[in-house]
Amino acid sequence: MKFNYLYFFIFVFSLVSCNNFYSIEDFSSVEKIDAHFHIYNKASISFEQAKKDNFKLFSVNVYHGNCEEVIESNQTTKSLNSKFPSEFGYASTFCLDGWDKPAWDKNTISWIDETIKDGAVAVKVWKNIGMEFRDKDSVLIMIDDPQFDAIFTHLSKKGIPLVGHLGEPKACWQPIEEMKANNNKNYFTNNPQYHMYLHPDYPSYEEQMEARDRMLKKNPEITFIGCHLASLEWSVDVLADWLDRFPNASVDMAARMGDLFYQTRDDNNKVYDFFIKYQDRILYGTDIGESGGENKESFHKRMHETWLRDWEYLVTDNKMTSHLIDGEFSGLKLPKEVVDKIYAENFKKWYKIF
């Protein structure tokens, strides 16, 4: 009798352990959300591939320095949202024109409310705050500037999440040859205006992070989603400490897979433990952008290959290589329930849509 029980438990255990992990083949059958995508094209070609791979898309509008562009991207995402209400969501943004005029904050709040009425569910701020915009006295505007207080208080009160890409990867302050992720090497080689190593007169990495944290301390009720692993991509230990300090914050992984890959290559268990411990606060995202004019076939291929590579990394323990880093690393093989959270449940909880 005892013998039969033993076999029974072994049988049940093996069933449970088999079912506790996804495989590569499960990719298209599991519901997923790309929490950090950009679409600037009303006749978007992204949805076709997203549907095939079982992805919903969340587009994050960005103020690159032109108010007209902000209005236009709001129109584009509004129209996509009415076309694909259950497959598409978006964050709006605001511009800094008129910053030095007294009505700036009132006008900005009205604009934000209008975009929320249109269908946006969050508001994005970008790295040009802290790295580019100056007031009438040529002083660089940082994210903890008191003039933002009314805006962020408004978002807190209304329960509208703030999406922040503030600062840059730490590598931005390093010389190209010291950067560990190849994507950083490429980006900063091609965008020297944002390569802060070349601009020592600008705030340091630490000053950018401190300004962001001071803003969060001023607004303890605000829901904050830190894009690109909250610019703390270089160390899961430092990111863990930051998440402990700001319980209303979560992070998306967009465009920082390379940083996760090299930390995994160096210490797989450490990255695995990080994902397990913070499984409710990590959102999958890619930062893929469609601006119109892309070749459909190669764009779809890029979407599919990026999504599939990251799926392999998160659900299997396959030995992998990637153009993002040098050397080999193993996938994390996260349990199903953690994978489901990272790909969909956390998004629904933090953004309150879908």
Ligand SMILES: [Zn+2]
């Ligand atoms: Zn982005």
